[in-house]
Amino acid sequence: MDVELIFKVAAVGIIVAVLNLVLTRAGREEQAMLTTLAGLIVVLTIIVKEIANLFAVVKEVFGL
């Protein structure tokens, strides 16, 4: 079980939240939005890999 992945996603979330806060305070709303988008894309890339893994496991075990 890759527990590190969960912590990785949580860390990305915290970093993005802090960056968003700082950039918004500095008056750079566009860059704050782009940071959010980049964080979301990174996290989704991790998740999609794991979902594909889950589908492969289910297909193998249940013979779908």
Add this chain to the structure above:
Amino acid sequence: MTSTIAILGVLTVAAAAAVLLKTQRPELGFSVTVLTCVLILSVLILRLTPLLETVETLFSELPLSWEYGSILLKGLGICLLTQTAADSCRDAGESALAGKAELTGKITLLALSVPLFKEVAALAAAMIGGEGVGG
């Protein structure tokens, strides 16, 4: 037992992380939830494999073909995947999408059990037809 406790601990920690993230970035909190669900489900299904083999062995003692058992197992797999997808959608506040996920599962299960329906229908028709011809 150790693995069970580890899974429960991971779930609790992930819930804390999701709650922490949801205040600032709801979409990343949702991502933590989905990732945890997927990881735990993979682990659980891998733990289920030996039990399914036992069920298959027990089934082979019955005077039934394994075809029926395999249809049941496929149904179980589809249910697990559908439930996970629907729960994730509902967590994100999209109950309409969750309903569609459940509908997908229902239709797939129906398509999966069509051969069984056909067999029962053929049996019933043979019994009725046999009565009619014999009488």
